[in-house]
Amino acid sequence: MDRPAPNPDARAPLQDLEARCREHGIPLTIQRRAVLAALASREDHPTADQVYQAVQADLPSISRATTYRVLDTLVALGLVVRVSHPDSVARYDAKTYRHHHLLCDVCGAMVDIEPANLPDVALPDLSAAGIRVREVSLQLSGLCARCALETPGSAAPGPADSPRRNP
Amino acid sequence: MDRPAPNPDARAPLQDLEARCREHGIPLTIQRRAVLAALASREDHPTADQVYQAVQADLPSISRATTYRVLDTLVALGLVVRVSHPDSVARYDAKTYRHHHLLCDVCGAMVDIEPANLPDVALPDLSAAGIRVREVSLQLSGLCARCALETPGSAAPGPADSPRRNP
DNA sequence: ATACCTGCAAAAACTTTGCAATTCG
């Protein structure tokens, strides 16, 4: 739980990018590299615009439109996923393997929880309802480590009226 | 699994609204009633604009801005929740009790799964990581009943490249 | 009576698209 997270799928993402681009016969552009690199290097779940800001550091010439297009491409290639978030802006994650999420009631941060840190969750059988389940993940609410420190009481009480957005 | 879902928290939502408004000392307006009623009467997880469209049927004079504001109020009152959805538009749900969601790979629909239909999921203990968990729910991906019927194979294969948005 | 809300209109934030120039293989 403290080790650098043996990221199950952490083969250098940029190598994957090259492979996937070749597979699909599409060009491996500097922009695609840069966006993927920016996204893979962070632990949070940035919005498209936050990715844009980050990429600009390395590649000042990139445009916002390209960032959006590249993000779409990366999602299509399976190198990036759009994550489910209650906010009304798209958020992206370079961790494409199955994992869980905690949404902090206080700061609104979405933090990854490695499946290894939780008892295993079995694929539920909903065939009785005609539903075929492919994948399950947990969505937790509570207090992230940082906010838990600053908050008295040992149980997480309830959702804040609205999380401050500054994780 | 087939009964009309004995909705654990289905006390007439409009009664709750009156109570909550009184508690908070805020007016019970026709618009608040109408938005809550529209939301409570559907099974899907509509966007703010879809709620607006629906409310217009009963209350043609309502404005889009009011719909957005009322939705925020209802969320603050705890009568409605914003749900986590991978789309980049806010979606709302009048089911405020804990339940699970299935996201259909094919049609993109988000369907509710009653906790009663699944083995119980215990609150994980992440105190070792300094995290306090308040609530857990499952996020499933796969095929909804309707799409499962139209799709051959008994296992859910993998995510469609991008779900058609027409659940 | 008064505090809060609504509608309207305008602004802000987020995302997509058309097109010429550029880049990748």
Added chain:
DNA sequence: CGAATTGCAAAGTTTTTGCAGGTAT
């Protein structure tokens, strides 16, 4: 070189805000 992509600018969506008038308690 040819196909695909990028940047720019403009358009499309979604969401928020200011203000004057209206409404619930």
